[in-house]
Amino acid sequence: MKSCIRAFSTVALTSLLLAGCAGKDEPENPGTPPRVRVITTQQYLNTVANVFGSSVSMDMKFPPLRRTDGLLANGAALAGVTAGKIETFQRAASSIAAQVVAPERRNYLIPCTPADEKKADAECAKQFFSQTGRLLHRRKLSEEELGKYVTAANTAADKLNDFYAGVELTLEAMLISPEVLFIVETSDEKPDKHGSRRLDAYSLASRLSFFLWDAGPDDMVLTAAENGDLDSDRGLKKVVDQMLASPRLEDGMRAFFDDMLGFDDFDALSKDPTVYPFFTGATAADAREQTMRTIVDHLIHKQEDYRALYTTRETFMSPALAPLYQIPASRGWTEYTFPEDSPRQGLLTQVSFVALRAHPGRSSPTLRGRALRERLLCQVVPPPPPNVDFGKLENPDAHYKTQRERVAVHLEDPACAGCHKITDPMGLALESFDGAGRFRTQENGATIDTSGELDGVHFADVVGLGKALHDNPALPSCLVDRLYSYGSGGAAKPSDRPLLKFYTAEFEKAGYKLPEVLRTITLSDAFQTVTEAKKVNATESREPTEEILIEEHLPTTTTVDTAAPANETQTVAMTSSHDKN
Template sequence: MAQWDVYWRFQDGTPSLESVTIGGPYSAKGLGDTPSRRRIFLCRPARSEDEGPCARAILSTLARRAYRRPLNGTDIERLLGLYKAGRGEGSFEAGIGEALRGILVSPKFLFRVERDRANRAPGAAYRLNDLELASRLSFFLWSSIPDDPLLDLAENGKLQDPAVLEREVRRMLADRRAKALTENFFGQWLQLRDVRSAQPDADTFPQFDENLRDAFLEEAELLFESMLREDRSLLDLLSANYTFVNERLARHYGISNIFGSFFRRVTLSDENRWGLLGKGAVLMLTSHPARTSPVLRGKFVLENIMGSPPPPPPPDVPPLKENASEGKKLTVRQLMEQHRANPACASCHARMDPLGFALDNFDPLGGWRTSEANSPVDASGVLPDGTRFQGPVELRKILMSRKEQFVTTVTESLLTYALGREVEYYDQPAIRKIVREAGSSGYRWSSVVLGIVGSTPFRMRKGMEPAAVAGLP
C-alpha cells in the first residue's frame, strides 16, 4: 500500500509528485490473493502439464473481454507465445503477466474499431453489427468495455432485437458502473473537470480552500448521479429543490444544522439555490478569479441551456477599465457598459449580459451577496424580446417555460457524448424524434437514453470518404 501526495503546481494542471509513503505489505511471501487477482487467475495449475491449458483458458477469457469480440486462432497463439516467453524466464504468473502486458498494449484493446463494410460506396451509411453496437453502448453508459452478458448477446446476434436492447440499457443504467456516465458526461458538458484547476483570487477570497473545492465537485456528482439513478426528468437539472452537502458546503451556502464531513441529501428552502444554476461548481467556473462575469455566465446559459451559443468575440477588444476616472471601483454592471458601448460588441452582449446579471447575487464562489463595490447588486435583466426578469428564480422560470428547447440542448450534448463526434445537420431529425417521444414520460433520463440508443445516428455509421482514407498512414 502506498500513499501518494500529489498537488497541482502549475495553472495548466500539470501534476507534480511531492512524496510517496510506502505502507506495506512488508516481508510478503507467496502469491498474492486479492479479488482482482482471482478475476484474472481463473485456474491454478497444480502440475506442470496443466499450465498450458490453464494459460489458454485465462488468456482466452481476458482477451475476449479486452478485444470485445470472439478470438481467432491467431489472437490466442500470439498471446500464448508471449506467455511461453515469460514462463521461460520465471513462474507461471510471470508468463501470464507477460501476455497480459501484450493484451494491454494491443491496438485491439486500445482502439475501438468500426470497419467500413466491403462493397459499400464511399461515404455510405451502414448499420453497426452487434459487436460494434455492444462496444458503442458500453462506452456510452459505462465508459468501459462490455461485460460478459452484453458480449454474449452480441456474439449471438441478439442486440438488434429492440426488446433485448431496451432490457440491456435498463440493466446497464441500474448498474453501479453507470456512475461513469454522470461523471464523464457532466464533466464534459458543464466543464466540471475544470473545477480542479480553477484558481479564485486568494486575497479576495481567503476563505476558499481545497475542502470547498472538493465539496463543489462532490455535490455536483451526487446530484447528477441521483437524477440518473432515480430516473428523474431532465428538467430537474434546472429546478431540483434538493442537493447534497456536508458541513463545509452547508456553511458556505448558509444552510444550518449540518455537521460532519459526510454528504447528505437536503431539501433547499431557498429557491435561488435550485437546479444547476445555484451550484457552487458552476458559479465558480463562470467567474473570473476576483469578480463575477455576466459574460461567462450568460454564455454558459446560452450554450448549455438554451442551445444558441454566441459567435466568437471580435479581435482586439480592449480590456475593461476596472475603476472610474475618480478611482472609485466600478460594479460589474458598470464594467459591462463599456462593452455595450462598443458597436462591435453590443449585439452579442445584449443577449449574454442580461442572463449573467440575473445570477449576480452569487459571488465568484457561489456565495450569496446583496451588495458589490458598496452598491446594491442589480440582478435585473431584459431579454432581446423585451421579457423582464429579476434574479435567478425568475430567470429559471423563463428557462422552464422553454423546456423543449432545454431538453433538445441536453439531448444534443448527450448524443455528441455517445457518438464521440459533433452532431451534424442530418442528425437533427433523430434529435427531434428523441425529444418528442421522451415528452410523454416527462423527459425522464431513461427515455432520452433509450431514444439515443435506438436512434439512427447511434445504430449506424457513415463510411469514410476517399480523401480521408487516402490520408491514413
C-alpha cells in the same frame, strides 16, 4: 424494423406491436461515419475495474483530449498517439499487470493454478487470456490471437522460470494493444441503397456500453452480441433495458454531464486566497461532486423532468460546502433541501457553476452567461473583435461599484454589444453570488440589481432565470444534441436536424425523463448504423444547434454571428478578452 412487419391476429398483440414499434416515425438517417476513438482515462479505469475489480488501482491520467463541438468525447475521434502517450499507457499497464499477479490477488483474479509456478502452463494461460482478452478487446479472441498471447506468456515464463511473470508481461502487452486502447467500429454487412451499414454486434455492444456505462461491455452485453441478441429489435431492447437498470448507468451519466458542463475546468480552478480564503481544493472537489450527486439523484434515481434540474431546491451537502452555503455543517454527505424562499434553486445557483464561471478574485456575468449559452443551450458566443478597447474597464477613476456598471460599458459600445447582449443579461442575474459562490445582496456597498432577460423572457432574479431556462425549448434540444454526439462519438451535422427533432419530440412525450431519451437514441436505427465517410465542407461539419438555435430563439433585435465555432486561436482570444468582465 423486423418486429414491425409481423402480423398478429389479436387486438392485444397488435397493441403490443404498436408499442414496440414506437420508432417507426424515425426519419431516415444514414448514420454516422465509422469512428476510431482513443479510450479516455475514465473509460480505461472503469473497464479495468469491471475486469479485475476495484482492488486493482491506477493512479495515472492519460493526456487530455481537445474539446470539440462542445464535448471532450468528440475529441477522442481526433486524438493521435505520440511516444509520450505510449509511455503513459505503458506505465499504467505495467502497474495493473503487476497488481493482477500479486500473491494477494492472483488466486481470485486468475481462474486457474499452474501445475508448477516455475514453469509455463499453456492450459492455465489459455484460460486466463481467453477470459481477460474477451473483456479487454470487447470481443471474443480468434484462435490465432489467443495462441499468440499464450505463446508469449509461455516463452516469458520459461525464460524467467516464473509462470506469473510470464502472465504479467503478456498482460501488460495486451493492456496497451491498439485493440484495447482504441474503440474501432466495424460492420460486416453490405451497404444499403443509402450507403449505410449496420454496426456488427461487437461494435454496437461497445457503442452502447461506452455511451451508457463509460466502460467496455461486460459479460452480459458481450454474450448478447455473441448470441445474436443485438441483431433483433426485441433482443436489443432487452439488453438496453438491462443496461439502463444497471448501477453502472451512474458512471456513464456522470461522465457525460461532467463533459457537457465542462467540469474538466475544475482541474485548473483557483481562487485568490486573500479574497476567498475559505475556498480550498476540498471545496472545489465537493462542489463538483455536489452537482454530480444532484444530477444522478434527480435524473436516474427519481427519474424526474430534466428541465427541473434548473429549478429544484433539492441537493446534497458536505462539511466543506456548508460554510459557503451559510448553513450548519453536516457529517459527511447528506441530502439537503433549500427553503422555498431561498435563492438557491437549480444547478445555476450551485457553487460548481457560479464559482467555476468566475475570476479568481471576482464574479463574472459574462463568463456565466457564456457558459449558460454554450453549455446548456448549445449556442456559440462569437469571439470579440480584435480591436476592442478595454481602457474604460481598467480606468481606475471609473469607480465601478457593481459588475452591472462594469459590463454596461460593453453594452454601450457597438463593437462589443453584439456578444454581450447574449451573455450579460442572464449572467447579471447570477450576481447575487460572488466569485466563490457565496450569496450576497450588495457589492461594494451598492445594492445588486439581479434583473435580466433570456431570449425575450424577463425576470427579476436568479429564481426567475431558472424558470426561464426551464421553459426555454433550446434546453432539452441541446441535451439531446449532446447525448447523440457523445454516444455516436462525433458532432451532429445539419443533415441530422430531422433526427434530433425526432429525439427531442420523443423526449417531450416521455416527460423529459433521461432514461427514456437514452432508450430512444440507443434503439434508433441511426444509432446502430454507419455510413461511408465522406468529405464535408465547413458548413456541413458544424454542430446544428450551435448554428440555428440562437437565430430561432433570440429576439430579432439581437445580432448574432452564427459562423462556425471559433478555431483554437480565436478561442484563446475570446477567453482572454472575456476575462475582463
